[in-house]
Amino acid sequence: MINNLTVSGSPHIHKPVSVSRIMWTVVFSLIPAGIAGVVIFGLDALWVTLVAVAAAVLTELTFGILTKKKITILDGSAVITGILLAFNLPPQVPLWLPIVGAVFSIAIGKQVFGGLGQNIFNPALVGRVFLMASWPKYMTTFNRPFSFDAVTSATPLAILKEGKVLEHISYLDLFLGKHGGCIGEVCILALLIGAALLLIKGYISWHIPATYIFTTAIFTYIFGGAQIFSGDWLFHILSGGLVLGAFFMATDYVATPLTAKGQLIFGVGCGLLTAVIRIWGGYPEGVSYAILMMNAATPFIDRYTKNRIYGVR
Amino acid sequence: MVRLVENKHSSESKVTQRLPxxxxxxxxxxxxxxxxxxxxxxxxxxxxxxxxxxxxxxxxxxxxxxxxxxxxxxxxxxxxxxxxxxxxxxxxxxRRKDEGGFVLRDPQEVNSLTAEDIRKIVLEAGIVGMGGASFPTHIKLSPAKPIDTLIINGAECEPYLTADGRLMVEQTGQIAAGVALIAKCLGVKNIYIGIESNKPEAIKAFFEITGIKVKVLPSDYPQGGEKQLIKNILGKEIPRGKLPFDIGVLVQNVATVYAIYEAVYKNKPLxxxxxxxxxxxxxxxxxxxxxxxxxxxxxxxxxxxxxxxxxxxxxxxxxxxxxxxxxxxxxxxxxxxxxxxxxSEAKMYDEDPCIRCAACVRGCPVGLMPCQINLASERMLWNLTKEYGASDCIECGICNYVCPSNRRLLQTIKRAKLEVTK
Incomplete structure (x- = not known):
């Protein structure tokens, strides 16, 4: 007679997938953009990133201990938050800035809501807008690429906002990241390599990134130029944090809609808000705010974009 | 629908043996x-x-x-x-092997059987749906509404299982004879058999049979679910709360059809x-x-x-x-x-929080949002589970299968179903 049989409800098999496997894959997919950031801006970019990750993980650990809950630092989610926050910072900020930002991201952006899966906003973006509101000077001082002696340079979007003419930046330079900007947002090529991995793995779907980028492009083409239908839409795609945001932050599972229909609306909303802020808003860049605003709209979108149930018309 | 690792290879080519x-x-x-x-x-x-x-x-x-x-x-x-x-x-x-104890019914006599006779034989033989639901077959053979389409379920979409696949290969003619009996009972002309593409031998065998249209289905789970089978073969859905006969369709599993054959031709109960x-x-x-x-x-x-x-x-x-x-x-x-x-296969894993990855939403073959029903059910918000359509769940288990957080979605949805129908 066979003893000690396990009895549990069906199903009895499970897909080889776990939260930590997904999260660490996302971390892995962000490495190319990180390497590009270090190549372009020097080792400062690396220190900022490492400090942000360490602060995020330590904050997560502290909350785990204080709340006597499961310690979740190994699931990779805090690491992602640290990396994404750093990727949204200029490369030569003082190192206390990423620490403050990462602590805020994890503590206020994530843990006060109940930890993983409970946050209503993308934690890294919460940290970023907190830093933006508190220390705008540090957040908007950028370095010229490949000049490791801290020569400052405005980002292409900021130059555009001030109404100056962009002369010497080609689309190729924008694509490769040879311009001022945040650590992880500048090299579109590296970001696309990482994004391709996540798409192939099926960990993100095309719905949000495609609609987000497409909507921004259309809208900036129509309204972004001196006359209507003359905007430089390709410039808008390649500059600022659009690609980083569309593939890695607007796709954050927790704060985005569940159904494909909902995700399409979310992406369009992000695209519209980004374009509106860039064209008419006070800031040169609108990706962070656009995503956060759409995060807030997610429960509402979910409510009205349920899938059709079989047999129901 | 999801593609599962099938694990059918170790038994799919093994000829059926009689257990001593x-x-x-x-x-x-x-x-x-x-x-x-x-x-x-x-x-x-x-x-x-x-x-x-x-x-x-x-x-x-x-x-x-x-x-x-x-x-x-x-x-x-x-x-x-x-x-x-x-x-x-x-x-x-x-230990007496009296297999010969059943008196074969003469084919002439089988031909002269009326629909009512066949139903009676099926009832007396104790035949029930052998695909899992165990619904008494004689009831399905006397539907309250006219049936125009008969679908034979040879999908066998569950991993590991090869019993139906073997039966279709080894007893093709007998199943066809069983199908003819059901068709006679119901007066249907439109007959399909749905077989997953992973059973080429069975597909080939049924292509030889006239009067039965073979529908080759992708090997996706739960292809053999009644609702999915009807949708994928006929492009029709059973309206919520209705049964297949409401849209003029009857589905029978191949093993059940074989049991009907044996009951009628061999006088052999199930x-x-x-x-x-x-x-x-x-x-x-x-x-x-x-x-x-x-x-x-x-x-x-x-x-x-x-x-x-x-x-x-x-x-x-x-x-x-x-x-x-x-x-x-x-x-x-x-x-x-x-x-x-x-x-290692029986190991149980801890549940993690839902990260709203929506894998269950994409996987659900009836279009539910299992993660939402799960959260509502855990909070015992039964009205909310109802709003989310908990009672439409067909309990296929895909949501649990794909969940990276190992959440017991199906168990909580089943609980909600019970509460909702109270």
Missing amino acids: LPLKVYIPLIQHLGKICNPEVKAGDQVSLGQKIASVQAHVAAPIHASISGEVVAIQDWPHPVLGRAKAIVIQGD IERIVTVTGSCLENPQNLLVPIGTPIKDLIEFCGPLKDEPAKIIIGGPMMGIAQFTDEVPIIKSSSGLLLMGK
């Missing part, structure tokens, strides 16, 4: 959806093969027959693969079925023809030696089958597979 007659069988008095049968024999009685030993005066019920000849030694509570425990008739076999005995613990997976009531330990012993101590025994497939607490439990009319899982 068991010493004792434990035949539960309830093996169907409906009212439990009353025993018609008592301890000490001699019974012959195929003798009716239990029945009940009720519309939704199916009589039960002796699957071996011998002596009734007890009528007692016994482990039941679906219900946990139930009353069963225990027969001590005399006393045995094919069971796929498989899993990583087995050296030698098999498709076995097993008398109803045979304890599963007999099947395991026959397929031995074991490579590995089973840590989990499942009757049915790995997605919808039921984990058993003992190897004394008998095979019943709806048991299509016996799956022996090793320790």
Whole structure:
């Protein structure tokens, strides 16, 4: 007679997938953009990133201990938050800035809501807008690429906002990241390599990134130029944090809609808000705010974009 | 719908073997959806093969027959693969092989049978849906509304299971004859058989049969679910709360069709079925023809030696089958597979919080948002679970299968279904 049989409800098999496997894959997919950031801006970019990750993980650990809950630092989610926050910072900020930002991201952006899966906003973006509101000077001082002696340079979007003419930046330079900007947002090529991995793995779907980028492009083409239908839409795609945001932050599972229909609306909303802020808003860049605003709209979108149930018309 | 690792290779080409007659069988008095049968024999009685030993005066019920000849030694509570425990008739076999005991019905006579005759034979033979639901077949053969389309379910979408696949290859003509009987009962002309693309032999066999249209279906789970099968073959959906006959469709599993054939042509009640005995613990997976009531330990012993101590025994497939607490439990009319899982496969993982990845939403074949029902159910917000359509769940288990957080979505949705229908 066979003893000690396990009895549990069906199903009895499970897909080889776990939260930590997904999260660490996302971390892995962000490495190319990180390497590009270090190549372009020097080792400062690396220190900022490492400090942000360490602060995020330590904050997560502290909350785990204080709340006597499961310690979740190994699931990779805090690491992602640290990396994404750093990727949204200029490369030569003082190192206390990423620490403050990462602590805020994890503590206020994530843990006060109940930890993983409970946050209503993308934690890294919460940290970023907190830093933006508190220390705008540090957040908007950028370095010229490949000049490791801290020569400052405005980002292409900021130059555009001030109404100056962009002369010497080609689309190729924008694509490769040879311009001022945040650590992880500048090299579109590296970001696309990482994004391709996540798409192939099926960990993100095309719905949000495609609609987000497409909507921004259309809208900036129509309204972004001196006359209507003359905007430089390709410039808008390649500059600022659009690609980083569309593939890695607007796709954050927790704060985005569940159904494909909902995700399409979310992406369009992000695209519209980004374009509106860039064209008419006070800031040169609108990706962070656009995503956060759409995060807030997610429960509402979910409510009205349920899938059709079989047999129901 | 999801693509699963099928694991059918170890038994799919194994020709069905007859299990040696068991010493004792434990035949539960309830093996169907409906009212439990009353025993018609008592301890000490001699019974012959195929003798009716239990029945009940009720519309939704199916009589039960002796699957071996011998002596009734007890009528007692016994482990039941679906219900946990139930009353069963225990027969001590005399090991007489009286397979010849059934009088073949002359083909001329079969041709002259009316629809009513066929229904009566099916009822008397105790036939129930053998794909898992165990709904008495005679009721399905007398639908309240006209039926224009008959679908034979040969999808067998559960991983590991190969019993239906073997049956379709080995008994093609007999199944076709069974189909003709059902068609006669219902007066249908439009007949389909749905087979997953992973069973090329069966597909080929049925292409030879005239009058049955073969629909080759992608090997996606749950292709063999009644709702999915109808949608994928006919492009029609059963409206919410309705049954297939409401849209003029009837679905029968291939094993049930074969049982109808045997009942009509051989006068043989439903006393045995094919069971796929498989899993990583087995050296030698098999498709076995097993008398109803045979304890599963007999099947395991026959397929031995074991490579590995089973840590989990499942009757049915790995997605919808039921984990058993003992190897004394008998095979019943709806048991299509016996799956022996090793320790690593039986391991239980902790639940993590839902990260709203929506894998369950994309996977759900009926379009539900399982993660939302799960959260509502855990908070006992039953009205909210109803709003989310909990009662439309077909319990296929995909949501659990794909969940990276190992959440017990199906269990909580089942709970919500119970609460919603209260």
